[in-house]
Every structure is written in C-alpha cells, then in structure tokens.
Amino acid sequence: MTLSQTEINPETNTSEAQIEAKVQERIVVQVAKELGLPLKGVRTTVQLLDEGNTIPFVARYRKEMTGELDENQLRDIDDRVQYLRNLEVRKREVIRIIGEQDKLTPELESAIVQAVKLQEVEDLYRPYRQKRKTRASVAKEKGLEPLAKWLLSQPKDGMPLEESAKYVNAELAVETAEDALQGAMDIVAEEIADEAAIRAWVRKYSMDHGVIVSEAKNSEEESVYEMYYDYREPAKKMPPHRILAINRGERENILKISLELDAEAIHRHIAGRTIKGRSVTEGILQSVIEDAYKRLIAPSIEREVRAELTEKAERQAISIFSANLRSLLLQPPVKGKIVLGVDPAYRTGCKLAVVDETGKLLEVAVTYPTPPNNKKREAAVKFNELIDKYGAELIVIGNGTASRETEQFVAEIIAERNDPNLAYLIVNEAGASVYSASKLAQQEFPELDVAERSAVSIARRLQDPLAELVKIEPKAIGVGQYQHDVSQKHLDESLTAVVESAVNHVGVDVNTASPSLLSYVSGVNATTARNIVKYREENGKFTSRKQLQKVPRLGAKTYEQCIGFLRINDGEHPLDHTPIHPESYGVVTELFKELRVELSQLGTKELAQMLSTLEPENLAVQLGVGVPTLRDILDSLQRPGRDPREELPPPIFRTDVLKIEDLSPGMELQGTVRNVIDFGAFVDIGIKNDGLVHISQLSNGYVKHPMDVVSVGDNVTVWVLNIDIKKGRVGLTMRKPSEVKS
Template sequence: MILSSGPGSTRLCRKVADSLSLSEESVTAVASLFGGGATVPFIARYRKEATGSLDEVAIASVRDALIRIKQVDDRRGTILSSLRERKILTADLQNKLLSADTVAEIEDIYLPFRPKRQTRASVARDRGLEPLAAVLRMQDPRLSPSVAAATFLSDAVPTAANALAGARDILAEEISESADVRGMIRGIFAGSAHLSSDVIKGKAEDASVYAGYFAWDELVTRAASHRILAVMRGEREGVLRLHLAPPEDAVLKSLHTQVVTGRGEASAEVASAATDAYRRLILPSLEREFFNTVKERADTEAIAVFADNLRHLLLAAPAGEKRVLAIDPGYRTGCKLVCLDATGNVVETGVIYPQTNPSAARATLMQLSKTHAVDIIAVGNGTAGRETEKFVRGITFGRPLPVLLTSECGASVYSASAEARREFPDLDITLRGAVSIGRRVQDPLAELVKIDPKSLGVGQYQHDVDQNRLAAKLADIVEQVVNSVGVNLNTASASLLSYVSGIGPSLAEKIVVYRTTNGPFKNRNELLNVPGIGPKTFEQAAGFLRIIGGDNPLDMTGVHPERYPLVERMAKDLGVSAGRLAGAPELLKRIEPEKYVSENCGLVTITDIIDELGNPGRDIRITGEEEFSFDQSVHELTDLTEGMVLPGVVTNVTAFGAFVDVGVHQDGLVHISELAVRFVAHPSEVVSVGKQVRVMILSVDHARSRVSMSIKRVL
C-alpha cells in the first residue's frame, strides 16, 4: 500500500496511532516503509530503529488500521463529491462529514441527502402533507391535530385520519434520518443490545445440535464468539430465528425524551411518529448494522484463535536431517510405506498388511529400517494408526528406533494437490500422503506450508467466518513464521520460498528453476542472477534466506547483506576476517557495540547483528519436548473410564477450551474451567497446539462420541 505524503497522510497516521496507542512517529515510519514496498517481516526484523522496535503483530495492525481508516476517508470523499455535484453541500454539512470517524457516522449524516426510492413519507409529501407535518413538528400545545388536518383533505387524502397518518410518516422518516437520533440509539445498542434465538417451528427434532439455543438470550457484549457463530450458523441452516436489539422500553424512553418537547395532542402525534420511526425504520437498519458488527467481532476472535493455533503448529520442532520410514496406515488396502533420506527424497516405497500377514509385514519393516539406516519411524494417526503404532512398537529392530504417531491433518489434501503431482508424478496418491507424514517429522514447517491452513484442523468455526479475512490472516501467520525461522535457499521447495519476504509464488518457481539449472547457490548475491529479482526484492528477501556451506559464512546467519560492511569493520578492528566472527563467542564479547552506532545503524540493530553472529544457523523451533507415546492400554473410546489419567497431545485450542488426543480416534474437550487451578481468561494462556499434557477423564458420552477431560485435576 502506497500512501501519498502531505497533510492527509499525516492526519491518517495520527488517527492510526491514536487508535492503536502507538507513537505517531512509529506509525509514520511504518506507513513510509510500506509505501516504499517493504514487507511486514522485513520492517520488523531490519528497520527496528525506524519503528521503535515494533513487532510483526503491531506492524500488521498498523497496516490493517491504515487500510481501514483510508477506506473511511475514501467513503467520506465519495459522499462529499456527490454532494458537491448535486450542489447541496453546505459548510456545516462538510464540517460534520469531516468530523465523523466511522463509516456508520458518515452514513448517518448523509442519510437525509441520499437519493431515495419512493417511501411512505415521499408519497405523503407528494399529497401535499409536508405543511401539516411542519405544524405538528412545532408541538404547539394549543393545536388540535384533527382540526389542522381537515384543511389538507383531497381525493388522495379523504379523511383527517389519513392526513395525520401521512404527516406522521414524514415525521417518522425525518426522525429516523437524524444523525443525532441514530447516534443516541446506536449507543444504546452498543451497551444494552441482547442477542436472542428461538427454534423455528418443526425444526427442533432434526437439529438437536442447537438444543442449547432453542430459547437463548444473552447481552451481546458478553456473548462469546463461539456462541455467536453457532447461532448464526443455526439461522443460516434454517433452524434458529435470531433477534438483536436492546429493551424497547429503554430506547423509546430516550427517543421520546429527545424528540418530544411538549404534552399536547401535537406532541402525542410526534411521539407516535417517533415510535413508528424506531420500530419500522431505525430498528431494522441498526439490527442489520449490529449483526454485521457482532459477526465481525466474533470473526476477529475466532480468526485470532485459529492464527495462534497455526503459529504453534508451524513452529513445531523439526527432527532435522533424519532418515525416516513413514507409514500411512490402512486396514483393507494395507499400510503404505515410504523411506525418505535425510533431505526428504523418496528412496523406496512399499506396502505391508499387518492384519492379514503380520510376519511378512514385520520382516519388511526390519529390512527397510536396516537397508536405509532409518532413524525414525513415523506412523500416521488416522484410521488404524494406533493399531499400526502398536504393531511397529512390538518389533525388535536391534537398536533404539523412535516410533512417532504423527498427525495426518491435511496429508490427503496435499497428496491430491497439483504440487504433489508435480513433485511425485509417478507415485500413487496414498504414497504421496505417506511422504507428507514423513516429511512433516523432518521439517513440519517446510511440509505444512504446502497445505491450505484451513485443512490443518486447528480452527474454530473456520467455515463460518469471513473467508477473505481468514485467508489474509493465516497467510500473514505463515509468512511471519517462515521468515522468523529462515529458509535454506538450496533445499527449500517453491511453496516455502513463496512465503519469504518479497518473493511470492512466481519468483519462488524461478528460484527453483535457476537452482536446478545452475546448481546450489554459493552466496546470497547470486540471487540477483535469477530473472525477476532486482535490488528491491533482494533487499526484502536476502536476510531471510540461508546458504549453508557457501562462499561467505555470514550467508548462513540472519545478518542482512546491507550490514556486511559493518561486520567487516568489526572484524577488521579485531584483526580477523568477517567469517571468523560467525559462531565465535570469544571474539564477539570483545566487540563494543556503541563504537559502531551511526546515523543509519542504531544500537538495537548492532545488538541483533552480534546475537545473530553468535548463533549462526540457529533454529528457533528447537524445544525440549520429549518423545511422546500414548498409553498402550487405550485404543478405542470404549477403553476409557471415568477417573482414568492419560497422556495426551493438544490438537486444537478454542475460546471455550482445548481438545486433546489421547489415542482413541476421538479428541476430548478440556473445558476452560478445567485447564488450571487459577482463573484462565483464554485457553491460550496455558495450552497450545502440540503441547503434551496429562488429563483425567471426567465423562464419556458413547452415544454422541464425546469425552470430557480435566488438566487441573492431575496437576
């Protein structure tokens, strides 16, 4: 997004800074960097002095706020232009529009001037009833409305009652179009509106899943996002009827106080018009508006949960360059086997039938593990996964050989994808799935980026939220994780490279083609030889790409090439080559950071450079998590009993709790109240996707295949 300079952009940045509680200088710097084509990861990593060390989340928030506020300004500009063209823009109206901060406020101000289709009020005006409405509007306590109405009779208005009804229609429209009135009622909606649902007649028996919402009512400010999304889904499916409004008595009391100024018969007519304005015109409009607002809030919370889960999933620790025997379990068609070398290449495939021919299956596994010096056996956790895991663990391989039950989520999506067909045109689709299982043990990030995040099973009501917002947020998360981890330029797939700052799918493919044609990259500068990569792209991408064993040891670090001259100065001052500084803590301790501070490079960046030099090739994903295995005494739901304590793995985190896999083909729910002995505002405070936990079984509902668990009771 490119922002023009000048007073407009200054005001925009000031608004964003105020809305996010950030300094105007930081926001202005971020806006300027975006204007120059910089990406979120690049700004966060390599422009800390300019932004005041804002992280990726804050920078992305600035970007989104800039876009959102610019959209408000764009709508304001469109309306101002329309009013000017129609020659009805006054100085007062212009000032009101310029002072409005939201699209809703702008639309309220514009509403009386918006070109209209025929309405009840316009019909009444056409019948000459505007003067009667004006008389009633004055609310003279001495006025007799029926007497006043008698002078407006015509063929189209045969009675005084008809005349008064038309005048009330005019008043109702005027009241409904008042920005002050709408603002007042909008405030009541924001603080007091209730979201309620009831079941549509005849639908109760066929939709028991919504039984908890057949007669549900909750203050909308307190309604959890998952409940909002649930009732909205129920409405879409034709099961529930929804209502969203504050108590009517409170609204009408405030409305009458604002528009009714007397106690006579004319004031009674105005009060009647005000009631009609609310029920017929304002309520439907604000109900739609607040449904959108509530949905947007629920979407935001659900998307944030999904994004956090995805981040943890992508940051799972890699096994590294290990030789893997991957098994995609199956009863009828057998277990598909794939042996991968340390870099993920397929070296052998096969099929075994543990159920019908266990001795042959055992012999095949022993032979493959020996032939290919397998380091790890990865078993998919789908159908027959636990049985296959048990079978493999029962084999004596003659040496310790870890057996990992590995998530299959998304493996079938990858195996049927165009990318999988390009990678393995000659492999059966099920064998491609086994490849995905094995590779996600070697490097989860490199493999999972090939799969649509929505297929990874870590979302909450993911199909109910705004799909464009969801896709954009998840793409942000993948981009942030990929760039924070760094990418090996000589081994990364096009999918992984496409998320590197500044590259994208097209350039990623060109990098792979260049690498295939010319051999491994020897240094970062060689990137400039790839068609389509110019100085700007190089600037954005180079620091996130790693070259192991290349010409320059600095290329395996996160030090940006633009800072190589600075590193060379540091090295020269120490009497060594720049490459010697990488991984040499004794030399780095002798560097005096303050000595190298300049107008273009501050202390924060220098400290980052020294830290990167001290940890060349560091992988931030390495954790101390131990090898995990399920309790071998449970394999099916029927094996669970209340009070049983089992090891498990968190598979999904939602706003209301966490789902845990204990190896029975059905994840159990640990409600938020059962996560910890202390109060937990959100489950992400204490658990995350992939975390190993111990749980107590609280209840098992075999009819609905539901398991309730507790973590706090085994702490």
C-alpha cells in the same frame, strides 16, 4: 497507497499535495493515538510501507527507524491506516453526492470530516441516500411534506385532522384527512429513523442492554444446537464461539435468533430528542416515534448489532486460527531420521511412503491391515520389509480415517520387533488430501497416485513441518474453529500473513527450498520463486547471496527485502549462512577487526564466548550502527545457522497404544496439544479422540484465554478428570490433583 482525490473542504491557495500531506498526517496521528504507539514510530512505519518495504523486512532490519515495533504492531498500523485511507475516500464521495443535491451545510460537512468510523459516515449520509420506494417517498410525491413539517413544528393550537383536510386530493390518491395525516406521519417517521444521532444512541443502547434470544424452530428435532433451543444471553457478554454457533444454527434453519430490548426506554429517549413540550401534535408524534422504532429503526439496528457481534467473533476466531497455525508451522523439525509415512484408510488400504533424512522419497507401497480387509499378516510383512530395507526409525501415521486402528496395528509390530530405536507418532494430516491433488504435488510426484502423495506429505510433516505445510492453502490446515463461518477474505489475509511471518522467522535455505516456501519470503512473489528454483536447476547450487541478483525478475528492491531471510549453507561467504543482512556485512568486518578475529572462526565456542561479553550500547557508536541492529548481529554471530524451532521440545514418540477403556480418573498422562479454542484445549493422549482440557482446568489460577497457557504442539502433563465411554469423550485437567483445593 496515496490518495489522488481533492481534500475535503480545501483551503484557499493550498496545493493538492499539501492538502494530501495534511490528511495523511492526520491519519498517522489518529493511528498512533488509537494504538498507543509513539507518533514517530508510526509515521516512519507508514513511510517505509508506502515505499514498498515488507513487514518482515521492516520488523527485522529497520528497528532503529520504527523504535523496535514488532510484526504485530506493524500489521496493526498497516491495517488501521488502510481502513482510515479508505474512510477518507468514502467521506469525499459522500460529501460530493450531498453537495450535488445542494443540501451540504457547513455543520454536516464538518461532522463527516471528523467521523472516525465508516458507520458514522453512513449514518450521516443516510437521509440523502437514494432510496427505493418507501411509504415516506410516496407521501412526499402526494405533496404531504408541508403537513409533516407542521406536525414537527409542534403547534400549540389547531386540530391535526382539520389541518390534514387541507391536503385531501383525489387526483393524488389522498382520499381523506386520515390518509393525509398518515402520509405525513410516515414522512416524519422516516426523518426520525434517519437521524444520525438517534441511530448512534439506539445502536449503543442495543449493544449495551440487548439480550440475544435463541429458540428452536422445531424443539422436537435432535441436533448439535440443542443447548440453544431456549437460550438467552446479554449481547455484549456473549463469547465469540457462541455467536458463531448460533449464526450457523440460524443458517441451517434450526434456530431462530432475535435481539430483545426494552422498547419503552428507547421510545423515551427518542421522544426526549423530538418532542419539545405540550402541543396539539404530541400524541401523534408519540405514535410516530413508536412506529419509527418498530418499523424502521429496530430491524436495521438489530442487523447492525448482530453484524458487529459477528465481526468481533470472526476476528477472534481468525486470531485463534492464526495463533494455532503459527504454532503448528513452528513445530521443531525431527532431523536425521528415515521415516515411514502412513496414510490410513479402510477399504482402499493404508498407503506407505518411506523418505530418507532429507525428505527424498525412497519407496511407496499399499497394505490392508484395517477393516474390511483385515490382512494384518501380509501388511506386517510389508511394514517389516520396508523398516529393515531402509532402517526406518519412525513411523508417522496421519490422524484421519482408520488412524487408531492403524495405530493399534503399528504398536503391535513395534512390540513384536522389540526394537528400542523404533517408535511411532500421530500427526495432523489436515490438508494432506488438498496438497496431494494439487498441481504442485503432480509436478513433484507425477508417477504417484493421490493417496501415495498424501503418505509422502505425512512423512515429511515430521521432518520439516514448515517446509511441507506451506504447500497447502493455509485455511485447509484445520487448527481452529468455525473457519468456514468467518469472512474467507479476512481469513486468507490473516493466515497468509502468519505463514509469511513464520517462514521469515525461521529463514529459508535457498538451495533446497521449494517454490512454495520461497514464495512466502519477504518481497518474493510466486513468479520470482519459480525463477529462483529454475536458475538453481540450470546453474547448480547458489554459492553466494550475490548470485541471486542474476535471477530474472529479482530486482534491487526485491533483493533488499528478501536476501536477509535466504540462507546459503557452505557458501563462499560465512555470513551468507546467517540472518545478517548484506548491508551490515561491513559492520561485522569492522567488529572483527576490532576484536582481532577472522570470519573463519565463526561458529566456534571461543568466538561465541567472546561475543557474549560485548556491550552493544558501547560498541554501536564506534561501529556506526544502531543498538538494536548490533544486538541482532551479535546474536546471529554467536549462533550462526540457528534454527529457532530447535529450541522447542520435540514431539512425543509412542511405542504402545492406549484405549479409552484403559483410562481411569486421576491417571497421569503425557499429551500433545492439537487445537486451542476459546473454551479450552484438545490434547492428544494416545486414544481415538483427543481429550478436552476446559479453560477452568488449565491452571489453578484465573485464565483469561487458553492461549495464555498453551499453544498447538505443546507437550503437556494431564490428569484424567472424567470419562464418557459411550460418547468417546475424555475430560482432562492440567491442575495437579494434589494442588487442587477441595
């Protein structure tokens, strides 16, 4: 990540390495200041990441060095450092280009060096950028630049048209004094429009005072954008979801969007910077200012303001998508149950897949209980046959097409069987079709068709959501809003980081993990992941973490980064089943010597009780280890093999179906949060469509954002607020009716 270019404005007798070090230190200081983080921690973090350490590794195993910065802080540091390093590269390029034009002054160079945003650098570079043919460049070719300078000199005496007449030249197509004056005015207008300080002020004023205006191109046309057919809102107050909504409406050619501003206020500001006082050119300059703003400044500033609003909205949308994805990935696994997975459909029938407690496929089938076939009797026979044959305890139904009809059918089967141990659950099947058509699915189940593979995926999602969902491209898992309207590059980067974080938070059983799961482990790439699985298949299960050093392409650095996140159950060394890094095994040995206990006692209540009474602050110095690391070690020793997901409440299992007609205002229900967005949360209460809890109904108190109250997968108590049977919509509240003030 180091830069190779020569430092801007290099000092005499200073080596390039010293200059580069100063640049990097300046960046570190700036990042620490911007993020409000300790300088030492930021400096160390940058150094660790430059050395090739991954963020999950640094967050977990280098806490003393960073001052216990968490993953989010580490990612913020990394993102900002990359931005500023790229900015340095751009600064050097701009200074080089301006220097080659012999127009680089010390003041301009200093301004570029001190810029902290790319926009500032581009504003400063704008007057020197190679432009396509403009009215001003044509006027310059006609020799009118001296006349433009005369206008800007704002003389007290003289007649502008008489002065302009001096530049009439038929050979250069300057036919009249008026033509000459207009050309000079065009040159001045471009100079004003290119002035960095003016552009910065107009941009800020436009953001602070501009009003976004949305109008329908055809007000008679029905669309989902009707609320925006005649809509106005201050730009800086417009929430992200509305910005993305109007952008989409504009792209679909339904809406016309503009930025409304007080042009007179902007004219006055530019005049204050340009016009020095009374002169014979004052009126002309006033006209030039109005032209410069309307023709050159306003269109580009409007684009920039809207681009900035869109960028902020995209960041928010991606942030919500990421948080929802993390919650979904970290849903508690439902272990120890044989599951019947159902991929519902109409014409092609419901595909069934039975998997055992470990996710191994036992049998697939297809039935046709839904329209247009309606073969409920035959379908019931097949369902009962599979349930009896394998002892299935849970039926898992994907939430796609025909899911509610299938749910009704399954509820009837459960009622007829009158089996208290049998229940069903609706799961989010987003991405199941993407997985089932993938090369990975073809390799896993070459004998199955696409829909049958989807049924297997749906069943496994309940048993281990994380292990199954990592097989799917993150953005195909629909837990956000406007995911197709944001920067796909930034979305991919953010979601990949979320999956990586979730996988390393939970840890991975190296003897059962798929290549997809292993590829998200700290330091492991797709090739290394495949090599781990291939080695396992050829040599049998891993019995020791050390064995992983024999895997091809898994070098010392990769081993250091990944090994603490890989688990070996029932291995040779008891600590291989914990998140404790092998580099700390010696600390555990010394600790157990001090306590006079054996590693064989790991996992016993007695040892856990003994460890819970220890004071890390007192022991750390004695054991030669940092307090944060010792704290993590003690926590891991008390709960070896712990899956952090198991501390979350299990999903809600159902035995009967609910219809919208069954609801009434005030009815209390249990539901599962399926999606969280800017204006509320969608909750599955067992009817065809999820109900909406508006942000105003999430709590009795003020809620800044829904994510402060709920997350995807949360089990919540809700009350029915309103029902629209025609549209199939249900409004819900999480404010207990008796507690709501009248």
